[in-house]
Amino acid sequence: MEDIKKLARELLADNKVQLVLGFENGTANRVRPAFFTTPEAVDKLIYNEFCIQNIALYLKKDICQHAASLAITANPNVVRSILQLAAENQIKEEKIKIIGITHEGKCVGLLDFKAAEEFSKTQPKGLKDEDKALIEKIQAMSLEEKFDYWVEAFSPCIKCYACRASCPMCYCGKCNVESNNPQWIPVAPHKYGNMEWHMMRAMHLAGRCINCGECNRSCPVDIPLNILSYMLSDFVLEEFESEAGLSAVFTPALSSYTMVDKENFIK
């Protein structure tokens, strides 16, 4: 943790960045994301096993957008998010300094995009055992069973949109779900309306999701959204040999066409 702080302090002191995005202690033994703008403020910066929130989310918020340059304490999830955001033209390399932190919490110093790509390839995605078990269970289902499973799984959704709010890839200024002319997605949280909302979200993330699992963590009714995204990512990898979050120059599978694309999903 000390080396992270030292780096952050230096960056601010040397005017290399205007802002450091990281964590600090919150109330009641919790950690919370924080923005540091002076070397002195960095005293409060922390990084420990509780700092799991994907703070790449804040890169698209006004405070970061308005900063001319910034640094971020970046665990593998954050690094993958940054690369994907860069691939989607949402952040420029000149503007961001990545303080790389491995999944074991070890600081690896500053990463440029090239180093970040290498870093990403070596870091595991951190799927929990219970996630793996659930994936296996769903994969064993027939098409109808799968459909029923998800309709059921989505039924408790209260449409609070916490999943959207916590997702670093959900950066659209105006989300479809808010459009009422036409009203693509019904507002009321009923079974099929929920299904429409989650299908839309899943499709918009297909081939772009970097599998940080934030959607699931933020969901107040515990819908395994991360599993849905994870299975889609797996499918995209298998069918199109394409994986999000590994490169800053990347065209997601749904935005590209190549002669070698398999078409065996057309049944």
Add this chain to the structure above:
Amino acid sequence: MARIGVFICHCGENISATVDCPKVSEVAAKFPGVAFSTDYKYMCSDPGQSLVVNAIKEHKLTGIVVSACSPRMHEPTFRRACAEGGLNPYQCEMANIREHCSWVHEKGDKTDQKAIDIVRMMVEKVKRNNALLPIKVPVTKTALVIGGGVAGIQAALDIANAGHKVIMVERDPSIGGHMSQLSETFPTLDCSQCILTPRMVEVAQNPNIKLYTYAEIESVEGFVGNFNVKIRKKAKSVDETLCNGCGMCTTKCPNKKNPNEFELGMGNRPAIYVPFPQAVPNIPVIDKTQCTYYKNGKCKICEKVCQPKAIRFDQEDEIIEVAVGAIALCTGFDIKKTDFFPEYGYGKYKDIIDGLQFERLASASGPTSGEIRRPSDGQVPKKIVFVACAGSRDPAKGIEYCSKICCMYTAKHAILYKHKVHDGQAYIFYMDIRAAGKNYDEFTRRAIEEDQAQYIRGRVSRIYERDGKLIVVGADTLMNAQTVEIEADMVVLATAGVANKGAEELAQKLHVSYDQHKFFSEAHPKLKPVETNTAGIYLAGACQSPKDIPESVAAASGVAGKIACLFANSELTREPLIAMVDRQAPPMYSSCTGCFLCQPVCPYNAIEREEVKDRNGNLVRELAFINPGLCQGCGTCVAVCKSKSIDIEGYTNLQMYAEVDALLNS
């Protein structure tokens, strides 16, 4: 408030025999927003159109739905009527109750209901139509012709003679294409070179034509009327402005044993060469892969003997940028080589040749000076077998189509053979004799009746060598499929015509579509045979499918006509049914997030990046911008954009949603 008019057409009996038109009209009259509804026998007739025009004026309509045939047929007609009535022409929608209803269903309530539903959908749509203005784009009145075969030559000359500039790009060192390799041409047996070379010279001399040989297309950007093309002019190692074509270099080059492409390997040429004596331009090129100097660093004999000092060993490829308004694709075809056929020895028998090689043998300027002599030992073959449909019409070989030219040139070959080898006998294995065309059947009859070609209907299953003879084993299907064995001295395979090398890459550079055989696709097989799907790019000749000379030339003149029409105005008017990216007041600017995931999906490269800057010139946002000249309104980007920031004018999300809604909630 919307005041929509609905006009139900009977289309004679085409619609009314199945659909109860007065009933549909009655129901439609009660749809919310419909101010007027009627039915009529022929809405597209003069009185029908007047009915529409008058109704718009009389009932102060704000939009109309013409419920009739496919918009492909009469949409322009009714848009005009709509404009005549005083509305924007795009306030008109067609409800297709013919192709989509009366033609595909039986008479009955359900059919009537479907017609009603279709009308309801379009009423809901037209209520949300926007007034649109046609798009104007400027035109650069210069044409690019790619490929200098007979098709390209014809297109270039016609366009140039219409008074427009032409840039011709030919991949080989000379123009002429396959026709320059032919001996005589069917069905008149006039000498190919004699009729072609004057045209080639005309291309070189025409002040409106700029010719780049030994050149290829590097990239194409832009859109109809405004293409920007990069041409790669490969290094010839010769300064074209100095070379006077004396031919000293080619005579003195000591490195003479290189396979001659023009003679299809049946002869040699020096490392510095002009492909054939009548080449245009008559300027040699150095084949860098074979030249001794390029390989070993020593020689330079050509440089020494060249009087005007035109040899340039250090010459590099040159990239030339040109602006053109239209492009004619005339890159021709190729034929399968004998090594394609395992059953005929994979090309290992020297005396099994292809049709083009036979043309060279029969040609006075060819490797045997026009005598038919077989490649292995130079003997005159006394028994010769021609195999038509070699590879063609053979799904097992992946070529299910008919190559079209082979029946005719095989008959020609048999005639030429008889003219040259009086005591020889020609056998022709064929599947059908396809000789449709002016004087074509007469020509094949002549091969049979006057020149004693023996036609055997059946395929050749195998050819092998025995005692210096080629044993051709086939079946005669007109003789109970009896096995026929011919001991031949030489065999000519009329191999399948296939797409030219590099056709696919070129199509991708130009964004034109091609079929599974890599032949370029026309926009419509009947009504747009020389257009491609990309506006401003046309095609002629054998790059579309195997074609003979008359067809290639006719298509080329067709293309020239199309391009002359395009160049007749200095501005182009295009339909405004194109995609638009949402724009709003600051600070939102647009719902577009600038992810540009839409950019790679656009098949027409129409999506650009627009920078939004504040008053101080600082970059605020990058947004997608769709170039109205390029967009064809295909809608692919709409499907990709997650924030639904893109709408196709005339097919907006709102309109489509309203249609679906009208259908589901009826």
